[in-house]
Amino acid sequence: MSRTDMDDFAVANLSRRGFLKGMAASSVLVIAASWGWREAFAEERKYGADGMEHGWVDDPKVFLALGADGLVTFVCSRSEMGQGVRTSLAMVVADELEADWAMMRVIQAPGDEQRYGNQDTDGSRSMRHWFEPLRRCGAAARQMLEQAAAERWQVPAGECRAELHKVMHVPSGRSLGYGELAEAAAALPVPGRDSLRLKAPEQFRYIGKESTRSIDGADIVNGRAVYGLDPRFENMLYAVVARPPVYGGKLKKLDASAALQVPGVVRVVEIAGSPLPSEFQPLGGVAVVASNTWAAIKGREALKLDWDDGANAAYDSVAYREALSKAARAPGKVVREAGDVEAVFARGGRLVEAEYYIPHLAQAPMEPPVATAWFADGACEVWAPSQAPQVTRERIAERLGIPFGQVKVNVTLLGGGFGRKSKPDFILEAAVLAREFPGRHVRVQWTREDDLQHSYFHTVSVEYLRGALDADGKPSAWLHRSVAPSIGALFGPDPRHENPIELGMGFVSMPYALPNLRLENPEAAAHTRVGWYRSVSNIPHAFAVQSFIAELAAAAGRDHRDFLLELLGPARRIDPHSLGDTWNHGESPTLYPIDTGRLRAVVEEATRQAGWGRELPRGRGLGLAVHYSFVTYVAVVLDVEVRDDGTLVMHRADMAVDCGPQINPERIRSQMEGACVMGLGNTLVSEISFKDGRVQQSNLHDYQVARLPLAPKTIAVHPVMPAGEVPLGGVGEPGVPPVGPALANAIFAATGRRIRELPIRNQLQNWRGA
Numbered sequence: 001m002s003r004t005d006m007d008d009f010a011v012a013n014l015s016r017r018g019f020l021k022g023m024a025a026s027s028v029l030v031i032a033a034s035w036g037w038r039e040a041f042a043e044e045r046k047y048g049a050d051g052m053e054h055g056w057v058d059d060p061k062v063f064l065a066l067g068a069d070g071l072v073t074f075v076c077s078r079s080e081m082g083q084g085v086r087t088s089l090a091m092v093v094a095d096e097l098e099a100d101w102a103m104m105r106v107i108q109a110p111g112d113e114q115r116y117g118n119q120d121t122d123g124s125r126s127m128r129h130w131f132e133p134l135r136r137c138g139a140a141a142r143q144m145l146e147q148a149a150a151e152r153w154q155v156p157a158g159e160c161r162a163e164l165h166k167v168m169h170v171p172s173g174r175s176l177g178y179g180e181l182a183e184a185a186a187a188l189p190v191p192g193r194d195s196l197r198l199k200a201p202e203q204f205r206y207i208g209k210e211s212t213r214s215i216d217g218a219d220i221v222n223g224r225a226v227y228g229l230d231p232r233f234e235n236m237l238y239a240v241v242a243r244p245p246v247y248g249g250k251l252k253k254l255d256a257s258a259a260l261q262v263p264g265v266v267r268v269v270e271i272a273g274s275p276l277p278s279e280f281q282p283l284g285g286v287a288v289v290a291s292n293t294w295a296a297i298k299g300r301e302a303l304k305l306d307w308d309d310g311a312n313a314a315y316d317s318v319a320y321r322e323a324l325s326k327a328a329r330a331p332g333k334v335v336r337e338a339g340d341v342e343a344v345f346a347r348g349g350r351l352v353e354a355e356y357y358i359p360h361l362a363q364a365p366m367e368p369p370v371a372t373a374w375f376a377d378g379a380c381e382v383w384a385p386s387q388a389p390q391v392t393r394e395r396i397a398e399r400l401g402i403p404f405g406q407v408k409v410n411v412t413l414l415g416g417g418f419g420r421k422s423k424p425d426f427i428l429e430a431a432v433l434a435r436e437f438p439g440r441h442v443r444v445q446w447t448r449e450d451d452l453q454h455s456y457f458h459t460v461s462v463e464y465l466r467g468a469l470d471a472d473g474k475p476s477a478w479l480h481r482s483v484a485p486s487i488g489a490l491f492g493p494d495p496r497h498e499n500p501i502e503l504g505m506g507f508v509s510m511p512y513a514l515p516n517l518r519l520e521n522p523e524a525a526a527h528t529r530v531g532w533y534r535s536v537s538n539i540p541h542a543f544a545v546q547s548f549i550a551e552l553a554a555a556a557g558r559d560h561r562d563f564l565l566e567l568l569g570p571a572r573r574i575d576p577h578s579l580g581d582t583w584n585h586g587e588s589p590t591l592y593p594i595d596t597g598r599l600r601a602v603v604e605e606a607t608r609q610a611g612w613g614r615e616l617p618r619g620r621g622l623g624l625a626v627h628y629s630f631v632t633y634v635a636v637v638l639d640v641e642v643r644d645d646g647t648l649v650m651h652r653a654d655m656a657v658d659c660g661p662q663i664n665p666e667r668i669r670s671q672m673e674g675a676c677v678m679g680l681g682n683t684l685v686s687e688i689s690f691k692d693g694r695v696q697q698s699n700l701h702d703y704q705v706a707r708l709p710l711a712p713k714t715i716a717v718h719p720v721m722p723a724g725e726v727p728l729g730g731v732g733e734p735g736v737p738p739v740g741p742a743l744a745n746a747i748f749a750a751t752g753r754r755i756r757e758l759p760i761r762n763q764l765q766n767w768r769g770a
Helices: 003-008 016-026 085-097 126-153 178-186 217-222 293-302 317-328 341-346 389-400 425-436 448-453 538-556 560-568 596-610 665-684 739-751
Strands: 064-066 072-076 104-108 160-162 166-169 175-177 237-242 250-255 265-271 285-290 304-308 333-338 350-358 370-376 379-384 407-411 442-445 461-469 475-483 517-521 620-629 632-642 648-658 714-719
Touching: 064 126, 064 178, 072 085, 085 104, 085 126, 126 160, 126 166, 126 178, 166 178, 175 178, 237 265, 237 293, 237 425, 250 265, 250 285, 265 293, 265 425, 285 293, 285 425, 293 442, 317 350, 317 461, 317 475, 341 461, 341 475, 350 538, 370 425, 379 389, 379 425, 389 407, 389 425, 425 442, 461 538, 475 538, 538 560, 538 620, 538 739, 560 596, 560 620, 596 620, 596 632, 596 648, 596 714, 620 739, 632 739, 648 665, 665 714, 665 739
Parallel strands: 072 104, 237 442, 379 407, 475 517, 648 714
Antiparallel strands: 064 072, 160 166, 166 175, 237 285, 250 304, 265 285, 333 517, 350 461, 370 379, 370 442, 461 475, 620 632, 632 648
């Protein structure tokens, strides 16, 4: 393309390295590698896709290829991990292109942000950041086809109209298929943005419709889809790694003689770890490289290893919880304040106090981490299920000491991600080992035990709340202390405080009408790798806030729903910056204020659909919770029965969701259903605990995730369409946070027993005698 053409397709850029330097200079450690917060820069702040490194691209010549057979190939730049992004983004392009869905196919882009724009798949933002660029991409390609037809027929372009994979000459009724026009259209310049004709919503063929089939569904069902485990190459090698059992530990002594006697073992290779903080670097350890995975695993079992456990050897979940609780009972760093809570507390009256505990969690994707790498002549190529191919390329180049342009990352499908596969430590292991075997492909395979014991865990948290009710049963004061180790400890000296992004996840951004409020963030040190987990810090903050509102309502003798709606106050649009939330999920506070009217609407819809207030038998109750996250509003009502032996029966979940305009309703519903089940697993059975610095869980028998009996018999998802025009929200993560507190509140409604400690597991046994 010419320079003029390139100007029509601008790319918004932000240097990742510059961003990290800026964050270091500001002494604020934020998840810069993923969430694009630009507060550290002196330049005018940008939001949304413009605020992301390398931003967006809307050039059809980058994303689309049209064959002579009419087949349209769309290059998807975002990673597919079950959320349906390859289908949803392709729908947007196909609609504006006027393509026949049966003639669409999708291929995955390799890691190349200079070409494809930002490729980080996280933050529930793929659709809201790419909807408009990809609409323009499809519209530009449509107009190029219409222009090609006009030139073929020697008629004005205005007389030609694309319709379902062909271009019609309206006056004569002639038509040409897209395949017949492919070569000529590809030779035309791309129209400028100001000349594009986007469809009106009533013209949409696929956007907002339920009938579009998954573009990957048949391949997944038939086993043709390529996941991280699937690439095969001649003369491959396979490796597993024995990693330090304690975060920051180092190898003191190695005896590999028995491992080398295992049939199939080729070599034992030490992998150097990195000084803490580890960021995305491998933990280090000893790799056993073999001709097959089983031999590598048996070889690892035969290693004799002596470790220096280092500074985190004493990490113990029981003792650490006590330390967090002690910190939560003392004043901490004030992050938001209004009125005078202490004066209200000093007056006495009805005071309510509660402390909530949420343990570490592991993402535990169905597909454990796996990557294959090849190295030769100063170049490295990898095949991996990555949520972040750009940072993967950067870290491989740095680790191997080769030019960035000599690294290629091929992104496979992800068998689940939940944030784990945005950290490329496992891919770096494969690259390091491939350098030891030039010209041969080396696969590093993590077992489930590896996955659970060496993850980037969701933070552990203690949330302490104290509230006062006035003579009318209305909340007059609210104190909340959130104590949790921060993800920021991965990137620099441990900040010992939650960073602005974590605080903005339902803590400082809490929009309730309270005359006296103080939010504090006491110190907490990190002793393991804390990383992104689906919904991140929204999970503990929502659990505490929504549980405590229910406790206040009970203390006031009020209906929980009515109390919650009154606490939300009248419909109003709140600038999140005015609450101390400078992040707001990376979005503009003008376009994305916190709208209490929308929160009220999802509460009202979920409770209406659930039949709130209806008579239920003893041992059965309805629980409600609502939360704003990733610029989306979700309310959940759970209908739960607690039997005499403590068994829980999930009769029904009603989930009301307002994510703004709905692009792919089927995927929205699926994401909410999945979030419901995952949220129930988080709340009921999942826990990672430490003793002597070591993870105590080893596989899915002791790190449990939700199984079929925990799933509600019915999950009903209710879309709530906001009044007026609003921008797109997020979908992948917002359904998780309200599920846990809705369950705890349902259990209280059913039994009178308040749940403050997660996981619940056996806390309900013999509840009738309690």
